Amino acid sequence: MTTAEDGTVYLVGSGPGDPGLLTVKARDLLERADVVLHDRLPGPEILDLIPDGNAEDVGKRAHSDKRTSQAEINERLVAYANAGKSVVRLKGGDPFVFGRGGEEAEYLAEHGVTFEVVPGVTSPVAAPGVAGIPVTHRDHASSVTFVTGHEDPTKPESSVDWAALAEAGGTIVVLMGVTRLPDYTAALRDAGMDPETPVALVERGTRPNQRVATGTLETIVAARDEVGIEPPAVTVIGGVAGVREELEAFLR
């Protein structure tokens, strides 16, 4: 695919997990790139598309919490590109939604490396969608906010203003928010959000082992524990989460 002067990096989204939701462009690149640096999120069926010897796992290492550092990933991307290779940096969902794709793009630009962004189907839209939850709906929400649930909402340095989100209305979709669910649901209630607000958790959305837990701002923690929801999952907060009830019986 490459010539010596090529050296392009493709920041590619692999979608939410169902291999059928990989874009045609992403599939072509995986099959043809010289090297693919990937995380664990993409899943085995997608990783199997990469020819033997071309894949480099830079996600969490087996039997260890260690990841390849972001600095090392950045350096490898630049080194491969400078060696004239076509490089795919593969990430779950969309590379620019909580995927550090923006930081990698900045690093590449700083180092004079040509790159292309190949968007992917993003989980905060797709996972609710397949569970019968439209993230916008004329009767319920005319805006949607994607937010990280990774931070402790009680810490002053938290970059998420939960009170402002409670005030704003609209749908809130929390990524990386399984563990801290009790903290941010309490923060939203404390900020005046109706405790009866519908909430849904969708784990491994679009995968065969997808699971869903539903409740309200007050009951969702108990529902999470009852179903045993684990990451990766998104939390959908707002009237749209209640739409699933009407659609569920007809969902495949």
Ligand SMILES: C[S@@+](CC[C@H](N)C(=O)[O-])C[C@H]1O[C@@H](n2cnc3c(N)ncnc32)[C@H](O)[C@@H]1O
């Ligand atoms: C580091 S973020 C990456 C998001 C990704 N770039 C995207 O656009 O979907 C990882 C989080 O995405 C969410 N996620 C990814 N795939 C998911 C799926 N299939 N179902 C539910 N949540 C998912 C979870 O909240 C997970 O903790």
